[in-house]
Amino acid sequence: MTESSSPLPHAKFRCRGVNVHYGMAQAIKDNDIDIYDKSVTSFIGPSGCGKSTFLRCLNRMNDTIDICRVTGDIRLDGVDIYDTEIDPVQLRARVGMVFQKPNPFPKSIFDNVAYGPRIHGLASNRADLDALVESSLRSAGLWDEVKDRLSSAGTGLSGGQQQRLCIARAIATQPEVLLMDEPCSALDPIATEIVEELITNLGETYCVVIVTHSMQQANRISERTAFFHLGELVEYETTHDIFNTPKDERTIGYVSGRFG
Amino acid sequence: MLSWVALIVTLMTAGAFVASRHRARSVAHGDLAALHSRPVYHGAYTALRVAIAGFGVLIVGLILSNIGLRAALFAAIPDSLGTLSQIERDLIVSDGVAIAAGEVASRTDAAREAVGARYNTLMMARNIGLAVLTLGAAAFVYLRSITQISVPFRARNRTEKIVQGLLMVSAGIAILTTIGIVASLLGQTLVFFSEIPITKFLFGTLWSPLSGVHSGSMDPDKVGAIPLFAGTLLITFIAMLVAVPVGLFAAIFLSDFASNRARGIIKPMLEILAGIPTVVYGFFAAITVAPFLRDTGAAVGLTISSESALAAGVVMGIMIIPFISSLSDDVINAVPQSLRDGSYGLGATKAETIRKVILPAALPGIVSAVLLGVSRAIGETMIVVMAAGQGANLTANPFEAVTTVTVQIVALITGDTEAATAAGPAFTLGFTLFCVTLIFNVIALRLVRKYQESYD
Numbered sequence: 001m002t003e004s005s006s007p008l009p010h011a012k013f014r015c016r017g018v019n020v021h022y023g024m025a026q027a028i029k030d031n032d033i034d035i036y037d038k039s040v041t042s043f044i045g046p047s048g049c050g051k052s053t054f055l056r057c058l059n060r061m062n063d064t065i066d067i068c069r070v071t072g073d074i075r076l077d078g079v080d081i082y083d084t085e086i087d088p089v090q091l092r093a094r095v096g097m098v099f100q101k102p103n104p105f106p107k108s109i110f111d112n113v114a115y116g117p118r119i120h121g122l123a124s125n126r127a128d129l130d131a132l133v134e135s136s137l138r139s140a141g142l143w144d145e146v147k148d149r150l151s152s153a154g155t156g157l158s159g160g161q162q163q164r165l166c167i168a169r170a171i172a173t174q175p176e177v178l179l180m181d182e183p184c185s186a187l188d189p190i191a192t193e194i195v196e197e198l199i200t201n202l203g204e205t206y207c208v209v210i211v212t213h214s215m216q217q218a219n220r221i222s223e224r225t226a227f228f229h230l231g232e233l234v235e236y237e238t239t240h241d242i243f244n245t246p247k248d249e250r251t252i253g254y255v256s257g258r259f260g
Numbered sequence: 261m262l263s264w265v266a267l268i269v270t271l272m273t274a275g276a277f278v279a280s281r282h283r284a285r286s287v288a289h290g291d292l293a294a295l296h297s298r299p300v301y302h303g304a305y306t307a308l309r310v311a312i313a314g315f316g317v318l319i320v321g322l323i324l325s326n327i328g329l330r331a332a333l334f335a336a337i338p339d340s341l342g343t344l345s346q347i348e349r350d351l352i353v354s355d356g357v358a359i360a361a362g363e364v365a366s367r368t369d370a371a372r373e374a375v376g377a378r379y380n381t382l383m384m385a386r387n388i389g390l391a392v393l394t395l396g397a398a399a400f401v402y403l404r405s406i407t408q409i410s411v412p413f414r415a416r417n418r419t420e421k422i423v424q425g426l427l428m429v430s431a432g433i434a435i436l437t438t439i440g441i442v443a444s445l446l447g448q449t450l451v452f453f454s455e456i457p458i459t460k461f462l463f464g465t466l467w468s469p470l471s472g473v474h475s476g477s478m479d480p481d482k483v484g485a486i487p488l489f490a491g492t493l494l495i496t497f498i499a500m501l502v503a504v505p506v507g508l509f510a511a512i513f514l515s516d517f518a519s520n521r522a523r524g525i526i527k528p529m530l531e532i533l534a535g536i537p538t539v540v541y542g543f544f545a546a547i548t549v550a551p552f553l554r555d556t557g558a559a560v561g562l563t564i565s566s567e568s569a570l571a572a573g574v575v576m577g578i579m580i581i582p583f584i585s586s587l588s589d590d591v592i593n594a595v596p597q598s599l600r601d602g603s604y605g606l607g608a609t610k611a612e613t614i615r616k617v618i619l620p621a622a623l624p625g626i627v628s629a630v631l632l633g634v635s636r637a638i639g640e641t642m643i644v645v646m647a648a649g650q651g652a653n654l655t656a657n658p659f660e661a662v663t664t665v666t667v668q669i670v671a672l673i674t675g676d677t678e679a680a681t682a683a684g685p686a687f688t689l690g691f692t693l694f695c696v697t698l699i700f701n702v703i704a705l706r707l708v709r710k711y712q713e714s715y716d
Contacts, residue, residue: 093607
C-alpha cells in the first residue's frame with residue numbers, strides 16, 4: 001500500500017508532548033503524533049514499548065487504572081480530550097475500542113450489539129434498534145452467520161466470530177474512531193484474515209487505530225505505521241516507507257527482524 | 261486397669277520401632293544400601309502392626325464385652341421380681357452399677373446389690389481377659405514381624421499400604437458419621453410418624469406436643485409443625501431483607517468502588533463480624549435490639565412485643581451480612597476485568613457497567629450466596645432462642661413473638677420431659693430441617709458450579 005498523492009486527509013487526533021507515568025515509571029515519553037481520519041494507522045513495536053498504553057490514552061481508558069497519569073495535549077477534532085470539561089464516558093462513545101481477547105458479555109448476540117445503543121439512547125423504538133443491530137452485524141461481516149440465532153449466547157460463538165461480534169458491538173455505538181488493541185492475536189489465521197479484511201473496509205469510513213505484534217499485518221492493512229520503542233515514538237511514516245525505507249537505526253533493526 | 265494396658269501397648273509400639281530399626285541395620289551388616297527398605301521403614305512397619313494389633317483387640321474387645329455385659333446384668337436380675345418393664349429393668353441395672361462403683365443409687369435393695377456384685381465379678385474377669393488378649397496379640401505380632409526382617413524384605417511398600425489404609429479409614433469415619441446421623445434422624449422420624457400421621461405433623465396448625473404427655477400419649481392434633489415453619493420463614497425473610505441488600509451493596513462497594521486502602525480496612529472488619537459467636541448476637545438481640553424496637557414502636561404507636569420476630573430477624577440479618585458480602589465480593593471479583601473494559605470502552609458509566617454487565621454475570625454466584633445465607637438463617641438457633649420467643653404462635657406479624665423449629669428442638673431436648681418422649685418430635689423436626697437446608701445447599705452448589713463453567 002502506498003501513500004495516495006491526494007492532499008493530507010483530516011487529522012482526527014493531534015497529540016503533542018504526551019507523557020504517561022505508571023506510578024514512578026514512565027511508559028510514554030513526550031510523543032507527538034497526528035492520526036488521520038478515514039484510514040488505518042498501525043502501532044508496532046516490541047512488547048512493553050508503550051503502544052497499547054498510548055492507544056488507551058486516546059479514549060481515556062487509562063483513567064480506570066489508579067496509578068496511571070497522563071500529561072500533554074491530545075486533541076480530538078481540535079478539542080482537548082483531557083480537559084476537565086470532557087466526560088470520559090461520552091468520549092468513549094465517540095472513540096470505540098476492541099480488545100485483544102474477545103470479550104462478549106454473557107448475554108445474547110442481539111443484546112451484546114444493542115448494549116451501546118441502549119445505554120446511549122441511539123434507537124427510539126424496537127424497529128430502529130433491530131435495524132441498527134442488523135447493520136452493525138452486517139458491517140462486521142457476521143450477519144449471515146448469526147441472523148438465525150440472535151437470541152443465543154454471544155459467548156457460544158467461535159473465537160473469530162466473538163471478535164467480530166465485539167467489533168459489531170463497537171460499531172453499533174456509532175463511534176468516529178475505532179481503537180483496536182491486538183484484535184487478532186487470539187485468533188487463528190483464517191479468522192485473522194476475515195477480521196483483517198473487515199478492518200480494511202472499516203478504514204474507509206472510520207478512523208481506525210490498531211496495535212499489532214505482526215509486522216505483516218501492519219503491512220497488509222494500514223496506510224500509516226508508527227514504530228514505538230521504550231515508550232518513545234521512534235518513527236511515523238506511511239506503511240510503505242516504514243517497511244521499505246526506514247530511517248532510524250532502531251526501526252531498521254526491528255522491521256528487518258534483528259530484534260523485538 | 262485398661263488404661264494401663266493402653267499405655268503398655270503404646271510403649272511396646274515405640275519399643276518395636278526402635279528394635280526393628282536396629283535389627284534392620286544389623287541384618288544389613290553395615291551395607292545399608294543393600295537393604296530394600298530403609299531401616300526406618302522396618303521400624304515403622306513393625307510399630308504400626310503392633311499398634312494396630314494391640315489397640316484393635318482392645319477396642320473390639322471393649323465393644324463386644326460391653327454388649328455381653330449388659331445382657332449378663334439383665335440376666336442377673338432375680339426372677340422373683342416378676343415381669344418388669346424395660347424402663348424398670350434399665351433402672352435396676354444402672355442402680356446396681358452405681359452401687360458397685362460406690363456411688364449413690366436411686367434405691368438400694370437385695371436385687372440391686374445382687375446385680376452390683378455380679379457387675380463387679382464380670383468386670384474383673386473382663387478386664388483381666390482383655391489385658392491378656394491385648395498384650396498377647398501385640399507381643400505375638402511383634403515377634404512375627406521382627407523375625408521377618410531381612411535384606412530383601414519390602415517394609416516400605418507394606419508400610420505405605422498400611423498408611424494408605426489408615427487414610428481410607430479416616431475418610432470412611434467422616435462419611436459413616438454423616439450417614440449414621442442421617443440414619444438415626446430418619447429412624448426416629450419414621451418411629452414418630454408411625455404414631456402420629458405425617459399429614460397432622462406437616463399441615464397441623466397447633467404445636468404443643470408435650471401438653472398431653474402425662475396422660476400417656478401425644479395428641480396428634482397438637483403436633484402441627486406449621487407454626488414453627490411459619491415462624492422460621494418469617495424470621496428468615498426478615499433476616500434476608502436486612503442481609504441481602506446490605507451484603508450485596510457492601511460487596512459492590514468493595515469490589516468496584518473502594519480504594520485499596522478502604523478495602524484493606526473494611527474486609528477484615530467484615531470478617532470480624534463473621535467471627536462473633538452467635539450467642540453474643542443472641543443476647544445483643546434480646547437485651548439491646550428488642551427493647552429498643554419495643555420502645556421505638558411505643559413512641560410511634562406500634563405495639564411491638566419484647567420478644568419479636570423483628571428483633572430476631574434483624575440481628576440474624578446482621579449476622580448473615582458478612583456471609584453474603586464476602587461470597588458476593590468473590591463472585592463479583594471473578595467477573596473478568598475484560599468485561600468491565602469492554603463496557604467502559606463502549607462509553608458505559610460505572611453504574612451501567614455494574615447493573616448491566618457485572619451483576620448479570622455474577623448473578624448465579626450471588627443467588628447461591630443468598631441461598632447459603634438462607635440455609636444458615638433457617639438453622640440458626642441461639643439468636644432465636646433468646647430473642648424470638650417460645651410460644652408457637654401462627655402469625656405473619658413481625659411485631660409479635662413467634663417460635664422457630666430450632667427453638668422448639670432446644671425446648672424439647674433441654675426441657676424436663678423424659679428424653680425418650682421428647683426425642684420423637686425433636687428428631688422429626690431436626691430431620692425436616694435437615695431436608696430443607698440440604699435442598700437449599702444443593703441448589704446453591706449447583707448454581708455455583710454452573711457459574712464456574714461459564715468462564716473456563
